[in-house]
Amino acid sequence: MVIGKLRNAQLVINQEALYENIRHAKEYAEPGTDVFVVLKANGYGHGAIQVARVAEKAGANGFCVALLDEALELRDAGFTQPILVLGITDPTDTPIARDNQISLTVGSSEWLEQADQILSASKTALKLNVHLALDTGMGRIGFQKPDELKSALAYLNQQADIFGFEGIFTHFATADSKDESYFKYQYQNFRDFMAVIDHRPKYVHVANSATSLWHKKCEGNLIRLGITTYGLNPSGNEITKLPYQLKPAMTFQSTLIYVKLVQAGKSIGYGATYQTTDNEWIGTVPVGYADGVPRKMQGFSVLVDGHFCPIVGRVCMDQFMIKLPKKYPYGTQVTIIGTSGAEKITTEDMANYLGTINYEVVCGFSSRLNRKYV
């Protein structure tokens, strides 16, 4: 994959913001709580390796990822901290996880049996460390009932030279919601599961970012810190009261690469969906939907010299056009996310315009965009 290092567009990642967000999470957590920074999807688009370096300095105790490949990327880069893969890994690949001391998520006894066969066939002195996922109401992966958990625990106990029982966890579907009723229902289910456990593993964890902010008293000794690492509010616009300030780490900057005066009645872009109504200064920005600025962004305003400038015409694959208040020279900065003069555009603004959440916006910025670390 080519990274556009010689183009006039980049994501600027503020490492101090990442550092402070992690420090604040650690300081706010209940005493004795570990923080694993979630680095899936290339660190929510911020760059997994660079975020991991900052997280290490900020005192993160480990990392979570979604895929075994993402865990291996971290091991290959030399990180020796605990890493947990949150998704389900194919049993065939379990020896790779074991040999690299990467912990895996288990959601069923069938998986355990299949993994056992494969691991036993290539037995080593190392064990595969596992975290048992409990489905308390997320409906995604995990043991469904306490008695299923019980038989899995018995199995682990029997195969203690193959598996290390390192953790048990659940994931809340509505920790970011003002209405707490479903959260309470899930929490009760979690307690019902925990009642069948006779010895607690090293890690018991229930907290994503939202849980760590608004339900921190929940049982558990590990936070899986995702979106707040990056300074974004897990609740979007719903819960805006935060126990500490979040600092967004990412801004998105480009520049004008072409500026022209267009006569009234001319069309701009594919489909000729925009007509100038007057003589208009039109600027071209070298960013498009292949970079993660979707076509639906038509009509959204970006910032030039502290002025909001609407995207006119359709967003192309690699470029879009904006209406400028006056002539600006080639190379003038264009801010897609960030501040310009007295004005600001947040990831949240972009998410709201697209009818989605900040998570999807930052994950959507493609690898073609260079990430610059400051």
Ligand SMILES: *Cc1c(COP(=O)(O)O)cnc(C)c1O
């Ligand atoms: C992605 C993920 C997280 C992190 O969630 P945030 O809302 O970004 O903090 C935590 N736990 C699980 C299981 C996840 O899949």
